[in-house]
Amino acid sequence: MDDQTLLKVENLETRFISGETIIRAVNDVSFTVKKGKTIGLVGESGSGKSVTVHSITQLLPPLGKITGGRITYIKDGKEIVLNKIQKNGKTMRSIRGKEIGMIFQDPNTSLNPVYTIGNQVMENIIHHEKVTKKQAAEKALHILNSLGIPNVRSRIHEYPHQFSGGMKQRVGIAMSMVGNPKILIADEPTTALDVTIQLQILELMKNIQGEYGTSIIFITHNLGIVAHMADEIGVMYMGRIVEYGFTRQVLTSPKHPYTEALLQSVPYVGMNKQARLKTIKGNTPDPAALPEGCTFAPRCEYATEACNVYPDEFHLGGGHKVSCWLHKEREEQLG
Ligand SMILES: Nc1ncnc2c1ncn2[C@@H]1O[C@H](COP(=O)(O)OP(=O)(O)OP(=O)(O)O)[C@@H](O)[C@H]1O
Ligand SMILES: [Mg+2]
Structure with missing residues (x-):
């Protein structure tokens, strides 16, 4: 090998x-x-x-x-x-x-409709890393921004249904990349x-x-x-x-x-x-x-x-x- x-x-x-x-x-x-x-x-x-x-x-x-x-x-x-x-x-x-991270065909599979986008990415970061809530929030902003989500600071307070399919898939990728x-x-x-x-x-x-x-x-x-x-x-x-x-x-x-x-x-x-x-x-x-x-x-x-x-x-x-x-x-x- x-x-x-x-x-x-x-x-x-x-x-x-x-x-x-x-x-x-x-x-x-x-x-x-x-x-x-x-x-x-x-x-x-x-x-x-x-x-x-x-x-x-x-x-x-x-x-x-x-x-x-x-x-x-x-x-x-x-x-x-x-x-x-x-x-x-x-x-x-x-x-x-x-x-091993996963991205699925339907981004809804990786997103929960009842939580805001920001919350879900943050929770995922906290699940993977020993960080404070504040650090997780900063990291979530950074990741979503680098994946091309516009107006991140306001959009992280939105729910999945407020995002287009392409934007949801960007979030899906963000979620899968959190653990590097x-x-x-x-x-x-x-x-x-x-x-x-x-x-x-x-x-x-x-x-x-x-x-x-x-x-x-x-x-x-x-x-x-x-x-x-x-x-x-x-x-x-x-x-x-x-x-x-x-x-x-x-x-x-x-x-x-x-x-x-x-x-x-x-x-x-x-x-x-x-x-x-x-x-x-x-x-x-x-x-x-x-x-x-x-x-x-x-x-x-x-x-x-x-x-x-x-x-x-x-x-x-x-x-x-x-x-x-x-x-x-x-x-x-x-x-
Ligand atoms: N839950 C299941 N129960 C029984 N058979 C299943 C199940 N999931 C998949 N299969 C069978 O396993 C085989 C392979 O399915 P698989 O889902 O891996 O195909 P695929 O190549 O991913 O197809 P697609 O392009 O449609 O996603 C198929 O014959 C399918 O019927
Ligand atoms: Mg398949």
Whole structure:
């Protein structure tokens, strides 16, 4: 392990078990989060992006359970296996929010409608730091101001419903940054916002990263946003990372048929204007009854008999990895 690694997810497997029904929401997922870098997780709805990050913070919904793999957080050179400690014990509580912050799609999730904005940010500061109320108030003003909330001194007395969506999301980011987390998990943080506001929020996150060296796990459906934000990308399909690599490799030279189809199905900044958008044929399979082999095979135009067995992960050089039999020979040539 190098000293740049902050978090390792290895062969993570998370399931929802209800009677006879088992949903394999996350299946054999591995990636590492490095200091100051952004990893993007992309994929269609239901591909397991949120369940992956909720597994990291141990905030899974009631029926969700990690059934395999390891999630290791490295704190001051010491490894803490997050899925082996009590999910509401002291260590986990000291990691959640303080080491690993979270920003959600709906900023209302992190705000309480009955308290003023100022109060909530202050309470959060007091929860994380040994400071007086006065110091907390000053710090709250400073953070909100640096996140671009105008007229902070009067606006901290307002309630969440008096703030626009973009302003609420700025407050959500402020709340998540209070403990100076090393890793920020952002689950579709701008999906609910207008395009121009989205860009402002993304710039804000980049500025924070530049200033504090924060690592980010960024979840989105939007390939344009992931191209803008991420250093490395994991493309998820039906609970698995099917392709992984540096953003440029994956977006300009996709190797998995699913990534290729995804790129052809959504518009994104920089795409060839003449390119026609295609839809990915077929539907995603029932998550409670996944096919034995490659889960994308039923929709894949290159599928062969080989795909009845789930493909190995092939390493294509430069960190680019793909789980697709089409690349077996390619890897053999690379030796
Ligand atoms: N509380 C739950 N109970 C049962 N199954 C769930 C629950 N939450 C998620 N799942 C299942 O886990 C799988 C992964 O869901 P997840 O929410 O991680 O997808 P996602 O990639 O975040 O999708 P989206 O882009 O829509 O947010 C899906 O099959 C989903 O149906
Ligand atoms: Mg989600």
